Amino acid sequence: MQGAQRNSLRLLQWMMAASLALPIALFAIASTISYNSTLDIADREIERTLDVAHEHALKVFETIDRSLAELNEVVRDLSDDTIRSREPALHKRLKQLADALPQLKSAWIFDANGKSLVNSLASPPPNQSFADRDYFYSHVDQSIGTFIGTVLTPRPPYQGARFFGVSRRRSSDDGSFIGVIQASVLPEYFESFYARIGSDPGSFFAMGRTDGVLLAQLPRLDRDFRLDPNGQVGRSIAAHPVHGLMTIAWPTDGLERRIGYRRVAGYPIYVSAGLETSAIRGRWLTTISQHLVFGLPATALLFILLAFAFRRTQHLQLEAAKRREAEEALKHSQRLEALGQLTGGVAHDFNNLLTVIRASVDLLNRPQLSEERRQRYITAIGEAVARAAKLTSQLLAFARRQTLKPEVFDVGERMRSLRDMLATLLGPAIEIVTQLPAEPCLVSADAGQFETAMINMATNARDAMQGKGRIVFTVHAATSVPDTLAHLSGSQTLKNPGFICVTVSDSGVGIPAGQLGRIFEPFFTTKQVGQGTGLGLSQVFGFARQSGGEVTVVSEVGQGSTFSLYLPRAPADLLPRSPAPTTAPAVAGSGMSVLVVEDNIELGNFAADGLTELGYSITLVDNATDALTELVSHADRFDVVFSDVVMPGMTGLDLAQAMCDRCISVPIVLTTGYSQALSQDGIAGFELVQKPYSIEELSGVLHRAARVKRVRDGAAE
Template sequence: MQRAQRNSLRLLQWMMAASLALPIALFAVAATISYTSTKDIADREIERTVDVAHEHALKVFETIDRSLAELNEVVRGLPDDIIRAREPTLHRRLKRLTVSLPQLKSAWIFDANGKALVNSLVSPPPELGFADRDYFYAHVDQSIGTFIGMPLTPRPPYQGARFFGMSRRRDSDDGSFIGVIQASVLPEYFESFYARIGADPGSFLAMGRTDGVVLAHFPRLDHDLRLDPGGPVGREIAAHPEHGLITVAWPSDGIERRIAYRRVAEYPIYVSAGLETSAIRARWFATMGQHLVFGIPATALLFLLLALALRRTQHLQAEAAKRREAEEALKHSQRLEALGQLTGGVAHDFNNLLTVIRASVDLLNRPQLTEERRQRYITAIADSVARAAKLTSQLLAFARRQPLKPEVFDAGARVQSLHDMLATLLGPAIEIVMQLPLEPCLVNADASQFETALINMATNARDAMQGKGRIVFNVETTTTVVDTLAQLSAGQTSADHGFVRVTVSDTGVGIPAARLGRIFEPFFTTKQVGHGTGLGLSQVFGFARQSGGEVTVTSELGHGSTFSLYLPRVPPDLLPQRQAPNTAPAVAGSGMSVLVVEDNIELANFAADGLTALGYSITLVDNATDALAELVMDADRFDLVFSDVVMPGMTGLDLAQAIRDRGIGVPVVLTTGYSQALSQDGAAGCDLVQKPYSIEELSRVLHHAARPRRVRDGAAE
């Protein structure tokens, strides 16, 4: 017996050692495979980037080359005297060329002595000689086709950015040299393009001549760079002159990079793109870190279970305690999985919206954009922002962190008011039946969220019926509640008058019992990809819970489903309150003085610029402490305070309370996109502007909040 016990203990000890050794060995193998995979992915990204840079450079040089050829045909056979006589006309043509091609700084026509006959900068050109420039003397002795020069600095009186020349020889009818046609190309045009395509950390792009002279570089250099033909880069290019992929320490900064290069067609130009090897390793570290995040807890859990088994043979009670700890760890793992699902869904939807916004911004930056297309792209950005705000609102509603705007309203009347919109939304093939009470059913909740919840339940019912069937909306008061709601309302006066129950019943296919427990989870949906976000019922759940109510569902396969939304009922003697419309235009400030408190400088500048344009006088501070100091010093110069809620140190709520405590009679308007304090305790009597907000909405709220104070000031006068 004792021998068997010793053997079982020894076996458990070996298993504990293996639970550590095996994951470590697997991690080492996975790390090796992952490093190779990360390098391969990085190489493919680098090669795709150099392909983009190659196509860009080829199009730019071909465009300039064709323009030079066209200019050469224009002046072919014309003596210098005639060209000088036509200088104003040719100047305008060259100027139009440089304006149409943003990569060009200027365009020139030189005589045989290197003096400018025409250029695109000034008319007539000054009497200066340029025979010492490489783009000129390279053509004197022989015809070499298109020549691409070194980076140069403009010669006084000409000023501006550095450039490199791209030139062609002017020949007489007998083939003798009579001058040069040249275009000054801006390296910064290429560098700006490289900055856009090389946004990843550690990105690198460069363009240079075959002799090693670097023409453009990203990140930009403060000095000229010439690669040594005998160096590592030069030797690799000599061995593989068309294209290649190397790892090398770049001469300009000594940073080791993985670089791909490619020659630009027949031009003596190479383009290169790469990534710092440290950035590639950082990607690998991030990937392995993700493995460790899950691997270490899993390994630790296995080790813990074995340790529990070891102690179980000695202490049965200790085994039970350890088992409970393992169950808690499993629940935590499940919560992490749900959080990962939520995060992935949010990232997917927001990436779609950001893609629309980014593409629209890029298209707006294109030259010669028509007004119709510009308006279309601006509308796309505005629509994407609105959809993002709606998605954020749904998430906050599910999490019960959405600052609600409760008001007393008749649930039956509100359901009736949605009839026409629901008829349009659901379609003519669905019969809508509304069973509404004769007496008012008053609730105190966010009316907008209430309507959204009804629309979400109706849409869910429509999809369950495949667009054809019958939906019944029923509103009634009840004192019978489900167990969860009874627990939520225990000890709360808000439930003393019972509940208002709004039911939505359909004749759809019903919900399987196995899925009933998951239908309120965020991003859980049985619809096809692209036909639903999985946030509709989550919003209903979050709204009901945050309003002190509950939502339940009963369903039978083949006989439809019934969703019941419970909201605490308020006394019948309270009258519904009407909300003012929020679609009014912006309100002029007329010199109204506003103290803006915002720690995000970009958002603060946006609000300040918009309000200033409407005639408001703005004082901007980035924290609540400085704002309070401004008010204590001279509160009379401000008509109101507009403050963010979430700030380091003193929050906007703290600032509002401090203003009240000091007896400062300046109204406070708060703004936030998310605040747990606001969702729990409200806005402390202050007007609230939800982020994201428009300048029109902000001006209306500020004007409304400041009006009582301005009236009192006028009465005092």
């Protein structure tokens, strides 16, 4: 029971641990899956945004490229002087072009010296050279197609936003350099577009040349920054020059970002789009927090419920343990109460027996006592001693505490032996009637528990009659069983001849019908406080059920009650043999040497004197240690050892074991009135004489033990 309770508490503890560990493990797994899913979603968003940014950049540069090609066709066959002469008209046309394309700040036509022939900003243009600008000198030595320059600041007198140049070479018919056509492109145009398509927190865009020069960036950072080709960004792009994804700390601000990049087809330009990794983690945390909003309360509630169940179970088990302790205490109290009632009656009987013995001894001491009267007094003493021994054995049988030890016994014989004890227990005001069958009624059950059950039912009947009335004990074979035994009768008929029924009928007050269903419950009693524990009938019920039987009751208020104890009947061939009579005459010693070990000097002298008169040679010692010394020194002197069991220091059993250890082959006979060791371990194969014993009984046992030794010695020779 206690093991099951510990297991239930351990199970609840495991469940409490699991209620936290399992959600945490599931949350960790779900968090990992959710984080990877968030990264995948972010990568797909970056790819879609990058597609838009790439298409936009491609169209912008293609438009600018077509516009520059158209301007080049317009001035292809015109000399610089002709262009200057037509400057107002060309200025207007360039201005219309710049106004039509929001990405353009201005459009320019330069001569071979870098001076503006015409532009969309001023007419006529100032006499100023731009030969040092990258969009100009890049075309001087060779034809490179469309050139995209770095971000520049307008040169006075021109003002406004910064720009980068997109330019083409003007060549003569023979291919010589005659000037440049250039469009000034606004980085802000791209950044404004990026701001419209990148509204999510942490969005990032950049556009730059293949050599690492940045042209536009959102958030707007340093446009003059040039990415290191040997840095992390440069190495990642070099590994995958057309398209790729990377997670890097952006050099201009140090923020970690997830960035996708793509080369603009036909142009030395990369566009990139990305998200800050902190923003991606923020998305993931938002998703996880939504799970936590529901998961945490549910997990906490489950843990609290399990903790409450654990504490409640622990409390209930503590209460159950206290109840069991109380039950054991009450059972012990009930047993002591019954034992007290029994020993009170036994003490009365013992005093009567001692009075008989004392009076007989006094009368034997009178002078001139006739032989007839002397023999009568001696007989009275012997009968008193026999009755005292019987009362002692019954008291020990009742007082023992042990588990059920089934044995086959005759219920009728056991009831006959219990009559005197029951008479003492119930008192002289109770009339006892026993109705016993002539044939044996054998059962297989614990005899001690059976006697306790009889005493409990008798005590219950006495209390119901308020100590005055008539109790009838009836033993008979049950040819039929009550309905409560229907579940047993079908199986028992194949295994044994049925049941033996013992009924206990009283003339008491009876039991109300409403209480009949509870009288076998532990602690249930109708008696006043201090007059009963309510455990007596529950012992009867438990003994009956544990023995494979049943107990029933029939009662009517004012008409008394009848309790019926049913026990499975044992086959007749299991009837135990009757013990041999103990009234055999004394056996002469004929010089047999006996070592008597008895710490009680009076009792030792009595045994020594009685055996000496029968012709035994006696050596008397009062402790087992001296006896063992005698045996070690002169073992061949003795034919048998007669030893008490209970002695200070070395006991009789210890002496017997020491003799075996030293290979002393002298037989040993033990004697005791009661020994806890013997009641637990048995006599271990030794002869045993129960106290009180007679000289006749003792001489027979000693002679038998010595004869067995002589037979063994003869067989060995």
